[in-house]
Amino acid sequence: MNIQAKHYKLQDDELLIAYSQYFGAFDMPDNHMHDTFELYYLMSGERNYFIKDRLYQLRKGDIVFIPKYELHRTLAAGTPHHDRFLIEFSERLFWETIGESYDEILLRPYLRGIRTFRPKPEEQLVLDGIVYRIIRDLKHPQTAHALQVKLLAIDVMLFLARCLERYAEDDSESDPPIHRKISDIAAYINTHYMCPLTLAQLSETFSLSPHYISRIFKEKTGFSFIQYLTYVRIGEAKRLLRESDRKVLEIADQVGFENLAHFNRVFKQTVQLSPSQYRRMSGSPLSP
Structure with a gap:
């Protein structure tokens, strides 16, 4: 199917605000x-x-909270078209705009491991009122x-954040069995x-055939088994390069x-930087 999309955004050093309309079944390519x-x-459709x-x-109506450095990808679901609104931000947004004291409130869902939330209908009306004002401005930046x-x-x-204070996270047991199986496989890869x-x-x-695991994992997540394993390994390597003083050789083995x-070849293919370059670019005070 031919995919068409319209994008509107505002971006600076600490914030990206974006609204997109997709016409056709779209999978995030990378x-x-x-x-x-x-x-x-x-805002519309299914994903x-x-x-x-x-x-x-x-x-x-669903909200998703994705923390820093966490692998994620969206895929087509039941409907061919969808609209989505997103905000990407760093902690600097609070420090420079409203003060550091708001960190604990606004980062709460990310720090508590909450990933999805569906506001009640009356809350969604309020939310949409704010979001549509933003979209109007994104469409008319002049x-x-x-x-x-x-x-x-x-x-x-x-x-x-105020809405979340009143409700508990949804029970994951409502997930379809195949989704729970995919989650179990992905969690196993993340721990091994x-x-x-x-x-x-x-x-x-x-107790599943290799062919079935390969096919269903790719179909449901958008990643092949090897791609996902590589991203998990490289993601952990990036964390260690930022946060530890271990040598690159030790990190590769770990x-x-x-x-x-x-390791060097795969890291550069994935990150577009060598491990030592990434360590310097990340602002780590630690030597490579």
């Missing part, structure tokens, strides 16, 4: 992981959203004031990535690579 927090609001090791079925749009985006996050992992091992562990040359 893996997605960034050093900012993300709030995703599905499958894979985050780290779990697959979520989204429908109109008359919009950037600071006003930014403050409205913060208002969205603050409103949702440092070991030599193969489809044959997964087949034995989960995340499951058999030799340094292979």
Whole structure:
């Protein structure tokens, strides 16, 4: 199917606000992981959203919270068209705009591991009122004031934080069995990535054929088994490069690579930087 899309956005150093309309069944083409927090609001249609090791079925009105450095990808679901609104932001947004004291409130869903939330109908009316004001300004940037749009985006996050204080996270047992199986497989990879992992091992562990695991994992998450294993390993390597003083050789071994040359090659293919370059670019005070 031919995909058409319309995109509207406002972006600066600490904030991205974007609204997109997709006409046709769209799958995010690449893996997605960034050093900012993300709030995703599905305004129409249905989507499958894979985050780290779990697959979520989204429908109109659902909110998704994605922390920094967490692998995620959206995939087509039951409807061919969808609209989505998102905010990507760093902690600097609070420090520079409304003060550091709001960190604990606005980051609460990310720090508590809440990934999806569906506001009640009356709350969604309030939310849509704010979001549509932002979209109007995104569509007419020549008359919009950037600071006003930014403050409205913060208002969205603050409103949702207040809503979340009143409700518990949805029970994951409502997930379809195949989604729970995919989540189990992804969680297994996330806890065994440092070991030599193969489809044959997964087949034995989960009592499913290698072909079935390969097909269904790709179909439901958008990642092949090898792609996902690689992203998990490289994601952990990036964390260690940012947060530890371990040598690159030690990190390569710790995340499951058999030799340094292979690790360096895969890291550069995935991140577009060598491990040492990434460590410097990340602002880590630690030497490579």
